[in-house]
Amino acid sequence: MARMNMVQAINSGLDVMLGRDQRVVVFGEDVGYFGGVFRCTDGLQRKHGEHRVLDTPISEGGIVAAAIGMGVNGLRPVAEIQFADYIYPAFDQIVSELARLRYRTAGEFSAPVTIRTPCGGGIRGGQTHSQSPEGVFTHVCGIKVVMPSNPYDAKGLLISCIEDEDPVVFFEPKRLYNGPFDGDPHKPAVPWSTHPKGEVPDGHYTVPIGKAEIVRAGSEVTVLTYGTMVHVAEAAVKLAQADAEIIDVRSMVPLDTDTLCTSVCKTGRCVIVHEATRFSGFGAELSATVQEECFWHLEAPIARVTGWDTPYPHAFEWDYFPGPQRIVAAIQSVMEAR
Amino acid sequence: MRQSRLHVPHPPARPGEKPDFSYVRISPAGAVARPDTRVPAVEIEALGTEMVRVLDEQGHAVGPWNPHLEPQDLQVALRHMLLTRLFDDRMQRMQRQGRISFYMKSTGEEAVAVAQAMALQPGDMLFPSYRTQGLFIVRGKSLVDLMCQCLSNTHDMCRGRQMPIMYHSAASNIFSISGNLATQFPQAVGWAMAAAIKGEDHIAAAWIGEGSSAEADFHHAMTFAAVYQAPVILNVVNNQWAISSFQGFAGGERRTFAQRGPGYGIPGVRVDGNDFLAVYAVTQWAAERARASGGPTLIELVTYRAAAHSTSDDPSRYRPKEEWQAWPLGDPIQRLKEHLIRLGEWSEDRHKGLEKELDAHVTACWKEAVTYGTLTEGPSLDPLTMFEDVFHEMPPNLRHQREELRRLMQERAGAAGAASGALEVAGEG
Numbered sequence: 233m234a235r236m237n238m239v240q241a242i243n244s245g246l247d248v249m250l251g252r253d254q255r256v257v258v259f260g261e262d263v264g265y266f267g268g269v270f271r272c273t274d275g276l277q278r279k280h281g282e283h284r285v286l287d288t289p290i291s292e293g294g295i296v297a298a299a300i301g302m303g304v305n306g307l308r309p310v311a312e313i314q315f316a317d318y319i320y321p322a323f324d325q326i327v328s329e330l331a332r333l334r335y336r337t338a339g340e341f342s343a344p345v346t347i348r349t350p351c352g353g354g355i356r357g358g359q360t361h362s363q364s365p366e367g368v369f370t371h372v373c374g375i376k377v378v379m380p381s382n383p384y385d386a387k388g389l390l391i392s393c394i395e396d397e398d399p400v401v402f403f404e405p406k407r408l409y410n411g412p413f414d415g416d417p418h419k420p421a422v423p424w425s426t427h428p429k430g431e432v433p434d435g436h437y438t439v440p441i442g443k444a445e446i447v448r449a450g451s452e453v454t455v456l457t458y459g460t461m462v463h464v465a466e467a468a469v470k471l472a473q474a475d476a477e478i479i480d481v482r483s484m485v486p487l488d489t490d491t492l493c494t495s496v497c498k499t500g501r502c503v504i505v506h507e508a509t510r511f512s513g514f515g516a517e518l519s520a521t522v523q524e525e526c527f528w529h530l531e532a533p534i535a536r537v538t539g540w541d542t543p544y545p546h547a548f549e550w551d552y553f554p555g556p557q558r559i560v561a562a563i564q565s566v567m568e569a570r
Numbered sequence: 571m572r573q574s575r576l577h578v579p580h581p582p583a584r585p586g587e588k589p590d591f592s593y594v595r596i597s598p599a600g601a602v603a604r605p606d607t608r609v610p611a612v613e614i615e616a617l618g619t620e621m622v623r624v625l626d627e628q629g630h631a632v633g634p635w636n637p638h639l640e641p642q643d644l645q646v647a648l649r650h651m652l653l654t655r656l657f658d659d660r661m662q663r664m665q666r667q668g669r670i671s672f673y674m675k676s677t678g679e680e681a682v683a684v685a686q687a688m689a690l691q692p693g694d695m696l697f698p699s700y701r702t703q704g705l706f707i708v709r710g711k712s713l714v715d716l717m718c719q720c721l722s723n724t725h726d727m728c729r730g731r732q733m734p735i736m737y738h739s740a741a742s743n744i745f746s747i748s749g750n751l752a753t754q755f756p757q758a759v760g761w762a763m764a765a766a767i768k769g770e771d772h773i774a775a776a777w778i779g780e781g782s783s784a785e786a787d788f789h790h791a792m793t794f795a796a797v798y799q800a801p802v803i804l805n806v807v808n809n810q811w812a813i814s815s816f817q818g819f820a821g822g823e824r825r826t827f828a829q830r831g832p833g834y835g836i837p838g839v840r841v842d843g844n845d846f847l848a849v850y851a852v853t854q855w856a857a858e859r860a861r862a863s864g865g866p867t868l869i870e871l872v873t874y875r876a877a878a879h880s881t882s883d884d885p886s887r888y889r890p891k892e893e894w895q896a897w898p899l900g901d902p903i904q905r906l907k908e909h910l911i912r913l914g915e916w917s918e919d920r921h922k923g924l925e926k927e928l929d930a931h932v933t934a935c936w937k938e939a940v941t942y943g944t945l946t947e948g949p950s951l952d953p954l955t956m957f958e959d960v961f962h963e964m965p966p967n968l969r970h971q972r973e974e975l976r977r978l979m980q981e982r983a984g985a986a987g988a989a990s991g992a993l994e995v996a997g998e999g
Contacts, residue, residue, distance in 0.1 A: 257767065284767070297791070302761065303760075304760075305695070325756075329748060336738075339958075340739075341745065341746055397963075486961075
C-alpha cells in the first residue's frame, strides 16, 4: 500500500499493465518523454521504452484511428486525449469505427482500446478545458464509459479497462488529480494523503466496470453522482444534515441499475448531481431509469443539480459550478416535498 | 475595383458535351525511371507527376518497371479481374431484380485491387474501400460468402447488420469495409505501427478514393505514417469521379494526388491504374521499401469509374455517356488480355472460354447463395441476434431489450397463428 494522489494512481496503473502485458502501449500528445501535461505518464517511457510509450502528433483523430489499427493487430492501446474538450476530432473514429467494429464484423474484428481523457472544470480552464462530455459517449452503443472519483478507483478501474475486451472511454476528473475537492474553491486544498481512498496498492488489482459504489449509507434520500461531484455531494449532505445515501455511479456504461434503484426504492427520494450540462445530460438517463424502476416508491419528484446549459464560462466558474449551495437546496426541496 | 472571386471547379465535359481528358498527364510506357527502393523521398519527387506505365499501345511490356511476371501469373490475374467484373455484373442485375438492396461495381478499375493484392504477401493486412472487391477475390474469399453478405441471409458474415458490399475477412487478413469514408486510412497506419512495435515484417495497405482524400483522416494517416515511418502503403484510387463530383473537387486541379506525398516526406508514386503490370510493379516497390524500414509510400492509381457510383446513382445526369470510351488509359482487362495474346500465351477463344467458365461459376455461386435465404424470402436470420456483438458480453440493458423483442415476436407469431386459425374456421363454415 502507498499513499497516492490520482495522478500517481493512474501512473501506477499504466506502469503495472505495461509491466504485466507486452501488448499494452501508451501514447498521446506530450505523453512520452515529457510524461504528460498532468504528469500521468511521468517516467513510463524511460522505464518501458519509446516503442511502448510514445509521443504523438497533435491529431486526436489520428491517435484514436492508430489505436484502432493497433488494437486490431493484437495490441492493447491506451490512448490519451489531453483534454476531453479536444476529443471531438476523434469523434467519428470513436463512434463510427471503434464502437461498431465488433458489431459490424459479427465479432471477427475488435479493438480493445482505452481512451483516457481529463474532464471537468474548477481549474480556471474556461470552455475549452473544463467540459464534461461523458453523456455524449454514453449515447453511443458499443463503447463503455467510466469516471472514477478517487485514486483507488482510478487505478483499479483503469486496469479493468485495459484488460477489458471492449473499448472504454475513461474520464479523469482533473480537479480531483491532487485532492478531493468539496466544492469550495476558497478553502485550502486538501491532499489525497488524508483520504482513505488515497491508500492504493502498489501492484495489480481491479475495480470492476459496471459497479456503482455506496459512498455513504443513508435512509432519507439517495444522491446519484460521479466524478468530482461525489466529494461536493458529501460536503453538501453534511451541510444539509440529511441522512443521505450517496452513490458514486463510477460506470455509466454499463450502468449498475440494481444498486442505484435499490437505494432509491429504499429512500423514496432522489437527487442527481453532475457537473455536465443539464439538457440531455447523463442525469436525464439516470432520472428516467429511476422513474421507470422506482416510481411507486418515490415520495417526491426527482431533482437534478447540474452545470447550467451554457458553455463553461471562464470568469464565472463558481457561478456555473453546481456547488454545495445548489445541492443542499435540491436535497431540502426533495425532503420537503410530500 | 478588383475583388476576390471564388473558383468553383467544373469538369471538362457535362452530359451532351464531348469527353475531354486532356487534363490527364500521361507518360509514355517505359519512360519513367525506377529508383532503388532505398532512395529518400526527397530525391524522387518526379514520381508524383509522371505516370508509371509498363504496357505500351501494342501490348508489349516495356521499361524498368516491368515486373517480369510468369505468363501463368498473368493468366491468374486475368482470371481474377474477369471474375471480379462478372461478379459485379451479376450483382448489379440482382439488385435491379430486387434480390439485393444495393450494389457498387468496380468496372474499369479491376487492375487496382487485383494487381495490388497479388503483389502483397498473404500476411499483409489490407484495409479496403468499397470498390476493392478484387482484394477478396484474389485472397480466395468465396463468391458465395460475398453474395451471402449482400443478401443479408443466414450465411451473412455480418449477420444482417451491414448494407451490401461491406465485407471483411479476418482469415484472409482483410479488414472490414466502413461506410464512413477514409477512416481506414489512419487505422492501417496504426496496424502497421503495431507490426513494427511487435517486430513483425508484415505491412499494411489501405485504399481510398481521390474524393475522400479530402477527409481529415487522409491527413492523419499521412502524418502518422511519415512521423513513425510506418510500414504501410497508402493508395488513392483516382477514378475521376466521387459520385457526381469530379476530381477537381478533391483538389486535383492544382496538383496530382501523388504529389501530396512529398509534402509529408513520403514518396508519392503516380501509376497507370489500368495497367496491371505497372500497378503490380509499383506496389511491389512500395512493399519492398516498407519491409526494409524504408517507411510508407503514397500511390495514386489513375483510373476511371466506368460504372455508376452505386445502384442508387445515375451518372448520365452529370457526365457524358461516352466518357469511358474516350478514357485514354483503356480497359485493364482488355489491355492484359492483349498483352497475353502478344506473348502467345492467350487467345480470343481461350478468353471466351474463360468468360463462359467464370460466368457459369458465378451462376452456380448465386444459386447456392440464395438457398441460404435472401432479404425477403427463404431461411432468415434470427432478429434476436441483433443484440449480440455490441459488447463482448451482453450487458443487462441489452438482455432486457432482447427479451422485450422476443415477447413481441411471440405475440406476432401468436396473432398470426390465431388469424390463420380464424380463417380455417371460416372456411369450414
